[in-house]
Amino acid sequence: MHMHVAIHHHTRYQYDRPVLHSTHFLRLKPAAHSRTPIEAYSLTIKPEKYQIHWQQDPFGNFIARIDFEEFMQELSIDVDIVADISQINPFDFFLDDYAQYFPFDYEPQLKKDLAPYLEITEQSPALLQWLDAIDRSGRGIIDFLVMLNEKIFKDIRYTVRMEPGVQTSEETLQYAIGSCRDSAWLLVQVLRHLGLAARFVSGYLVQLASGSSSGSVSSSLSEDFTALHAWAEVYIPGAGWIGLDATSGLMAGEGHIPLACTPSPESAAPITGTAEKSETILTYRNTVERL
Template structure:
């Protein structure tokens, strides 16, 4: 039986006098390629007197471009959506034969299409040392992805970080501490250094209490909760984009 979850997200700013709001771009609508079915979605913006234009960026993400013609003492953004928590088997795919084992090389045309996701953005002695310890010998690609994901999880202790932005890989490795977005970015860069196309993903983490307590391991959360979350995706021919969550390993 599919579980439906209603999610409400509100961000609000209040000002002590009317101000002119600059044009804004909101990225708060689920991606069209999301595996989780979203059966209802609404976006409410205050002040109500505004002009909105929906667009898509080159990667297929929805953008709400909003212009405010009048001054206001408030800026409020509310998102409501209903998602179906459908059980998905993440291993339900058939790999292209050449990609069954790591390492492999993408075909020439696919390399061109994946170029933005293969760009190495960071280096540094700590990252180089960490990568040098990765077992890059030939193994089944799924086993390698699980291994690399777990290695990031074992390296970086989780912390809630309220500061804006993402730590560099060097910062995260030096502290061995970071939020979900810091672990995700480290995994993205590690995958790219290993020759695998990877991208950064953000969204929501929804965890529900189990109806029945586990008999042979942790039962999970004691209360239902939702939070913002970040993870990584890697492109494997035949499987497509595969999600990896280094925060939970």
């Protein structure tokens, strides 16, 4: 059975005076590799005096470049998506023979292609100590990935953090608490230290309340839910990119809709751009409706 949902994402900036805006870059269109089928998509920006050019970044993500033509006292950005959120088996993939068990080495050409996703940028004491406790004896690669994902889920308590940016792995481990983007970045660094190519993912998470006959169902929810979210993807030969959500300790499924997948969080921000200094009110809303 198919479950279609309508996702609405509204962002509005209100200023105390008319201001000029720099060029804005929006990473708010589902990625081409999304396993959740996207039936319809629209992006609405107001005021309407602007130029839009769709591009792809070096990693294949869709980017809307917005060049504004006038002073504005308000800027609103609305995304509408219709998605088929029928259940997906997150383990429905093949593995190349040499990648069946951890540890393994990527083939030379593939390793060159994956170089940006193998770069280790953090080697803090807390991270190295956490890694030392990992059992690296040979085992099935999927069992190993599930174990890593669950360990971060158990070790790092989730919080909604409104401050900009992403914590370092050291901060996340020392505080033992972080937002979804903090846990995702920690998992990316852990995977790279273990010789596995990993990337940071920004996207939408859709969770449907219990009682649904299909879709990403959460028995702990009393109503349907969607929000911007972050998780990690690891590259396993034969399977390709596999999503791991350290916030829940689960594999990414039909409720995970990727928007931008990049080697570092800075390149995956949903909206980047600046406005002249002013007093600003930000309004943000995410909703999902079953169709």
